[in-house]
Amino acid sequence: MAQPMPPMLTDELPDVFPISAAESAADQQDVLSVLEQLKAMDATLALFYAEGMAPIYGQIQTIRDASLSLEILDQMALPNVVDQQALHCLTRLSGQQLRFDTRFIGYDESAPGSLCIRLEMPCSFSYLQRRGAFRLDLIPRRPVSCFLSVKGDEIEISVADVSLGGVGLLGVIPGVALVPGLILKGARVELSSGNCLIVDLEVRSQADYFLKNGIKTIRTGTQFKALSPRDAQTLMRYINRVATQQS
Template identity: 30%
Template sequence: MSHPAPLADSDFEDRFLIVGQTPIRFMLAGYARDAVGFSVRLGTAETQFMTTLLGVDADKGRLYFDYSGSPEMNRLALSADHLVFAGRPEGIHVQFQTPAPVEARFDGGRAFSVPLPRQVLRLQRRESFRIDLPQARPVQLSASLPGGGTLSLPLHDLSVAGLGLTAGVLPETLLEDVVLARGRFLLPDEVQPTLVDLRIRHLTEQTARNGQRQWRIGCAFVDLPVAEEHRLQRYIVRIEHERRELLG
């Protein structure tokens, strides 16, 4: 499974990466003040636990966060290669990486402490980075239609907020605001399918380059599981990084 790679393109960084100790310190201190919940993944493993940011020490450049309720999970966290934090404060995807934690005290209680991250990925709800998927080897979505039957259409694009589909003919039951349940698609180089529920946001008729009429179907994810969101984000960042490298 792929993981986020360093990003070299300045426009991509300007739009989505928060850098600099001062803005990062204020951002994370605000999340701590609001008791925003974050998931913490231990290194490259799928093991994770939920935590709350407790506070920031500006002088030491340290972030404090709450212990897990599991002693075994706490032990694993201390020996992890690195940690990946992910949360959705006010519906905005926020993600950052730190070294393994050390044990600390915060307001008289036990806590974990890590150095402040060097950068924080922050995807605005209306600016979720979207990648076009290759049409030569299309990624196929399969989902249940309302009233029965199965929808099978190729993905046109993908973001952490949703995806776009392409169709030559629309099923009669495919309308705006309809929910497609039990959707699944397999991304290139992945061995496990991504499982999603989707809500239809728009249906737009277009003319393809060959003159044929087709439909673009915009879908938003419904209650996307955290594990699936992490996987999509890792894939999107990796593909965008590879594309930028090919462009020089």
């Protein structure tokens, strides 16, 4: 039996279905307008095809009358999508989270050098009422390390989880108040795959966190300030691979 997706504490794309939604945009012209905006801003879309599985990420390349073409950013994950009929797509636009349902039609061979799939044109969008992104909860044998520069010294801080939106840090840093809005510049995030990301992190939230041994600590939710496309693709592949292995 597939394990349910973990709840997300950060800020990018929602994690599980069903999610309560507000009014839907059903007018076809409204749908096209939303899709054009997502395409223009190179927004990342997360495709969910089964509960308990990590999302597959892509970006809109072309929009036609009855379909749209989506470039898959992690080509290794594509075989999991092509046999699925119903797909759920989640994204973000102007601070609002959007969901639409679609179906896989086939491959789009009009974009040489990239791997694109064609999806059925959605009939409506739902505006989601909760925040969140798929979060990969880390286990001891697959740790992620985060190193911060504090007053000229490099300090390692434990990582509870990682997502396309940011990382969850555990514990406190002596002499540093991790208050919302604080920017942690030049943080080095080392993945267990051997890849390393140099990023700026913005502190978004803090909450009590209980370790498996019952000890209480603090979890600090942080958001990537400007993740490069290359780093985003590296992180997507890492999350997809580890989530699949853990399921």
